[in-house]
Amino acid sequence: MLYRVIDAAELPALVDAFMERYEVIAPVRSGRSFAFEAVGSFDDIVLDYPTTITSPKKYVLPPRETLFEFDAAANEVADFVEEVTPRVIFGVHACDINALNSLDLVFRDARYPDPYYAARRDATMVVGISCTPSEGCFCHLVDADEARTGYDLFLQDIGGRYLVSIGSVEAANILEGACNPREATDEDRIAFRHATRRRQASFNPDIPNIQEVPMLMDAFHSDPFWEELGGRCLSCTACSSVCPTCYCFDIRDTMDPDGVHGLRERTWDACTSPQFAVVAGGHNFRADGRNRVRHRMYHKLNGFMAAHDRNLCVGCGRCVYACKAGISPIEVLRFFERKGADDAD
Amino acid sequence: MSATNEKAPARVVVVGLASCFGCQLQITNIERHLLDVLGQVDLRYWQLTSSDPMPEEFDVAVIEGAVTTEEAVRTVRELRERAGTVIAIGACAVTAGIPAMAAPGFAERAASVYGDEAPEACGSLRPPAPVSSVIAVDHEVRCCPIDPLDFVDTLQRVLRGSNKAVPTSTLCGECKRNERGCFYGRETLCLGLVTRAGCGARCPDLGRPCNGCAGLSPDANVASARAVAARSGVDPARLDKALELFNTVDPSLASKG
């Protein structure tokens, strides 16, 4: 990895340079929270945002997208090629970069490549930025607190200046053109180590660090805990709507009012939706909150690990805030902590 | 191409019961699509636009309004007998909506207004109820008022079939897709916790709490929602009270009296 250092005062020039060639998406204030949105000026960007309600996922997997158009009268299908806007998502935290990397594993799986996803992802640059954990963050417990790959630039705030990790030639050229990047000095490296330590020390200590979570998930599959947790689910799907790594979708045809033209669309789905596991004939494999919430937690903390050797949950904390019923992977970690304490008694 | 195109267009009747007729009016609000839509059906009767008698034969009955009289009970039964498909439109027809606020203690209420006997023009009164409590309903277009395009979508489903799921999830997921924070963070009551999704969480998106016009989801977890309210500094009794606006006669709430 190549590292350079730029002054904080050079950031506006970097963003301007991106804006010349790309649509720039960045965290902005939105009501009392924050959201990734297209920005027109560096001044709109909130570099030290805690988290956003939803994640940058929406730019690679939109909540609703057209797959093709059809004409029901003529029984014809027209390939639909959407103009993909070349974008830079600026100011992405490590958890969300890891989330995009996980989505890549799913949608760029060579066996089932997804051309719609790939077109957007190929046209998207990612500029990461260091963060200070908020109360609900636990990326450090699911090995997602550091982005090792998946970005074009990563900006580490080391006090008045940024240590920039460079991940792509394209981004390096833009950095070079817009700023005066210099070699990192020993002093910069020390500042980096301090910043990293400060961050590590600021994670919420009330979220338990549990070893071997996937194994524990298997061991406690039938515990009454799942009834207690899932029994309070509101079936609202807020969890999957905010999650940076939920990738389930539904496909449906939407007719124009003229009854002739229509669109085949892909929309986000969620395993916490009551109908998610209904199959032909009407049987519902997960007919209650217990089964649905347990399934969601298994996919996040166990199933994806088995298939891809990494946690699907990146510990971003969004569902911790979005779930009004207080259901999140943190509750699962707390359950394992209680179990551990029980065993010790 | 398919046989349906050669078949005669479906014969449709639109009937209003106890309602403000706003949902029927909403159908006219599809404006630029109205002729397109009318061109796909054979509209035999529309109470809002004509005083002609209802025809004997039709395929699709669109019913607006709550059932509030014995006469209305007979009307919807007759509609069910003749129509292959029944669509209930609007909160009044789907949940008995605002008319249902009169349901608890109905006889006493009526007596306090009309004395011993209500005038003949009222018909024989009965506690307001949703259409589905009297007859089987095939499709529902929810909300107060309906979204006109939602109505057209349902009509298309009837005419051509549809592979679109009709989920029973509640509203907050749509609210998060709109990237909105939550009213409960401001100690403000919102019925999105238990209200059926589908409207796109339109009120929270416009800065107002949901008042439940889409009706309680059959999967609503009201007990959990009360706990959410309590944790957020909102008296759970206010949640129950707010549910009375559109969900007074929902059978799942009946047990609490």
Ligand code: SF4
């Ligand atoms: S499950 Fe929750 S904490 Fe984990 S990645 Fe999804 S939203 Fe973030």
Ligand code: SF4
């Ligand atoms: S948690 Fe549920 S909605 Fe999310 S990716 Fe897994 S199965 Fe899909």
Ligand code: SF4
């Ligand atoms: S787990 Fe929470 S956010 Fe997800 S559907 Fe259930 S109540 Fe909603």
Ligand code: SF4
């Ligand atoms: S309770 Fe209301 S404001 Fe809160 S998330 Fe649900 S719909 Fe949105």
Ligand code: SF4
């Ligand atoms: S947000 Fe609630 S009150 Fe508003 S239209 Fe939707 S269901 Fe009705």
